[in-house]
Amino acid sequence: METFTLDLPSTPANGARALCGVVSSGNLEILVDTGHAPDRCRIDVSTSAQGFRDTWEAVLADAVARHPAGGLVLSINDAGATPAVVSLRLDQVLESLEQAS
């Protein structure tokens, strides 16, 4: 497993808790909790794929630029999802927060 934490700028989200996805081959789960700084999004990644940190950083930075994710902590358990699936799940969970608010 490879684990790392990113701290990225994002516009403030309407803080809420959420979960999406399932940890299974080629898939991942994303758990959303509330964090502290309203203009920052902290993301804890735990992935079974070694050596793809650059790709993760690009996909995650893109997602929190497209959606308001400030003030949130995203925790990711990944079992080898492709960047497209990761991006889809991020859209799914962040859109669910936008719809709930």
Place this chain on the structure above:
Amino acid sequence: MSAHAITRRSWFEADARTRIHGLVDAGSFSELCGPHERLTSPHLAVLDLPVAFDDGVVVGEATLDGERILVGAQQGEFNGGSVGEIHGAKLRGLLDRARDTRPAAVLLAIDSGGVRLHEANAGLIAISELMRALLGARAAGVPVYGLIGGSCGAFGGMGIVARLCDGLIMSEEGRLGLSGPEVIETVKGVDEFDSKDRALVWRITGGKIRRTLGEATLLVDDDLGAFRGGAKALLARGAPLRGLAALDADQAALAARAQRHADARDGLDIWRALGLPDAERLAMLDADAFNRIIDRAETA
């Protein structure tokens, strides 16, 4: 049937939380030991394998038609719905809570190949504690019902747990057994059991043959609403604890069944031996049509 198919929401395709929300009264579910508590498997972490925040099982309280129930659902996609130490403890805790708080029933949406082999003895102990707790809830007068319709079915230790329940609701796609088809094929060879032959697997382990043999109480279509309807029907029926004489009668019936169908190689052999009309067509029927034939045979 085609008009019905549009409104159908597949149980087989749904994940654990979607199944629970399809089963219980809208908005009534409150999860216990949920993912935000991060009760993850210490064993998978030691093995450097991915963990899940809910360890592959969702448990909580809800209402069904206004009656308070406890409900648990396994996540078949996470390590085959396997029972690890945390996973088992959550289900065991749910059943202990049932014993202590006396809800109208416990519903267990089973979707599991059994013990999580990565967790070795901890997994085995977890599943034995789960069995004990299930019997404890029943002894306290709380009926426990299993619902089987997911891709992993109910095998290994969870096959035993399923048969400890007061009743089972199955879809044809749901499968119940001890050793799964892949295990049998691996150990005994493809001539013994071709696990790739899905129609054969369903005829031997699927909901229709289980309903025929009386192991499944109800056969329903692969639909969230149909499982909810089945759960309501079992709840209304109630499940008084059965005495020793009834258990002895069950044992004698099982012995007679084992003898009668000793040479059966396929569910089809059993349907033929029972003299059911158009045995070859039974696998193609929807749940309602199949149930009518079985109900008629049982009352005959």
